[in-house]
Structures are given as C-alpha cells and as structure tokens.
Amino acid sequence: MPAARPRILYVTDLAYPARGRRYCDEDIFLTSRLREEFDLALCHPRDAAALMGAFDAVVVRNSGPVLGYLDAHEEFRARALATGAPVYNPLTGRGDMAGKQYLLDLTDAGMPVVPTVGRPEDLHRLPRADRYVVKPRLGADSHGLRIVPAAEASAPVDGDVLVQPYVDFAYEVSFYFVDQDFQYALHAPDPAARWRLEPYRPAPGDLDFARRFVEWNTLAHGIQRVDACRAPGGELLLVELEDLNPYLSLDALDDRTRDAFVAATTVSLHRFLRESGDARG
Numbered sequence: 001m002p003a004a005r006p007r008i009l010y011v012t013d014l015a016y017p018a019r020g021r022r023y024c025d026e027d028i029f030l031t032s033r034l035r036e037e038f039d040l041a042l043c044h045p046r047d048a049a050a051l052m053g054a055f056d057a058v059v060v061r062n063s064g065p066v067l068g069y070l071d072a073h074e075e076f077r078a079r080a081l082a083t084g085a086p087v088y089n090p091l092t093g094r095g096d097m098a099g100k101q102y103l104l105d106l107t108d109a110g111m112p113v114v115p116t117v118g119r120p121e122d123l124h125r126l127p128r129a130d131r132y133v134v135k136p137r138l139g140a141d142s143h144g145l146r147i148v149p150a151a152e153a154s155a156p157v158d159g160d161v162l163v164q165p166y167v168d169f170a171y172e173v174s175f176y177f178v179d180q181d182f183q184y185a186l187h188a189p190d191p192a193a194r195w196r197l198e199p200y201r202p203a204p205g206d207l208d209f210a211r212r213f214v215e216w217n218t219l220a221h222g223i224q225r226v227d228a229c230r231a232p233g234g235e236l237l238l239v240e241l242e243d244l245n246p247y248l249s250l251d252a253l254d255d256r257t258r259d260a261f262v263a264a265t266t267v268s269l270h271r272f273l274r275e276s277g278d279a280r281g
Helices: 023-034 045-054 066-083 101-108 120-125 204-217 255-279
Strands: 007-011 039-043 057-060 131-136 146-149 161-165 172-178 181-188 223-230 236-242
Touching: 007 023, 007 045, 023 039, 023 255, 039 045, 045 057, 045 066, 057 255, 101 161, 101 236, 120 161, 172 204, 172 255, 181 204, 181 255, 204 223, 204 236
Parallel strands: 007 039, 007 057
Antiparallel strands: 131 146, 131 161, 172 181, 172 223, 223 236
16 A cells, blocks of 8 residues: 655644735645645644644644734644644744744844844944834734834833834845755845845855854754845845744745745655654654
8 A cells, every 4th residue: 555645734824914915825825736745734823732633744834923822822832842743843943933032142142133132221232223123022024013213212111022223224135945955035125115025146145144044043944034134334134034934925936946945845844754753763
C-alpha cells in the first residue's frame, strides 16, 4: 500500500479584514498548491489547540494579530510545547513571534534597526526627532500605532508600548526567506501606499543586511520576512522581523517566482516533518 500522505493543520483566519490586501486569497492559493503533496485541513486560530492532535504538523499562516485571540494563542503554544507537536514556524523564533522585545535587544546591541526604547521616559536614549512612533509591544499590522509630536512622546501611556523616532524613509522593502534561503524581495516605492508592492532586485549589501537578521533568529525551518526601510542616509534599518505569520504578497510575484516559492516551501515542509518525526522517535 502507498505510504500515507502527511496531514497538515493549516491555521488561518480567512475572514481577517486586512488593510490593503486579502489574506484569504493568499491562503486559498497556497493551500491549493500544497494539497498536491499533503492532506490539508484549514482552521481558525481559536480552534488550533483542540484540533492539532489529529495532525502530523501545524502550519501557522495568515492567522492575524494574536492580540485578537491572545487566550487561544497562549493555550495553543502551551499545548504544542507540552506535547512536542511540530509547529511550522517552530515556536522558538526570536522575532515578532516572541513580541517586540527583539527591537530593544537589537537596539542595545548596535544592530541596524530603527532605534527603539521600551518606555516613554527613556526617550532621551533615542535620536532627536520632530515626531515619534508609539506602538503596543504586542501589536501587529499597525494596530494601536500612533505618530505623535515630540512634545507628546514622553507622556505616560496606558499599556506596554515601544517608542521610536519617526524615520522619513525613502521606501520600505521586504525580504522573504524559507529555511534561511532567500526567495524574493518586494518594495513599496510610495511610502504612502505601503501595500502597493513591486519586485525589488536587492544589491549584495541588501541581502547581507537581511541575512544578518535571519541568522540571528536561528530558525532552521519556516518562512520569515525581514521588513526594512531605506533611511535618509541611504542605509537600511530593520523595521520588523516577522517570523510568526508573515503575509507573503504572493499576488505581487510573477508566475516563475511564485512557483519557486511554493516549491521551496513544499521541500521545507517535507524536511521539517521528517526531522520532527525523527526527533519524536
């Protein structure tokens, strides 16, 4: 008899109202291609903890900001870690998966990141600016983000926030990786239209910049997106290291690049399942 196909629980919120793009279209496309190699079932992130035991692995994709279902997300993480259930991306990520603490750590380490402090009263540690960005430490997708004048940036706020100088950047650019292998890059030429993306051909220095953060994250498997901005001085600065559920903007790619990404993800999932099975005995 033929060997059973791997069973994947694909976690997504198909109804999530993302601004400027449609998460559901991307997941409908990607699952339609992955079904060629895997038996797939889709579920909402609130259902993942209850269903995960019946599958060989859980793939977390466009599941939306965890602030919208924090209790369910914490239950899912706790159950996965307790049972050793394979989760892709693995739950050991040091980027957005673990909150925004990495922005503080990378700032303190002198890495090329938008300078960040964890309290408004630490504003003096940042470069002086006319405006500052204040955002929730557990935020995502610009939820709760505020741009305030310098006079208001040091005022006490409710909740756990991060503060950054507002960078008047030339454009934003994102680098997409599978298992630490670069796949493609996209950029938004117009800062006012951040989701109007076009293909970007990175220079060697750009790739060195992006790989530095992927290597820092030490995830052997999974999909990562390194978001950066081109600062006024011409250098790239990290904005976000998305390692939980990065939106991939597959609709902005040509067929060849999109097919190559699907192929790389398929190979990655097979390798992840094989190594996870070996580790579990």
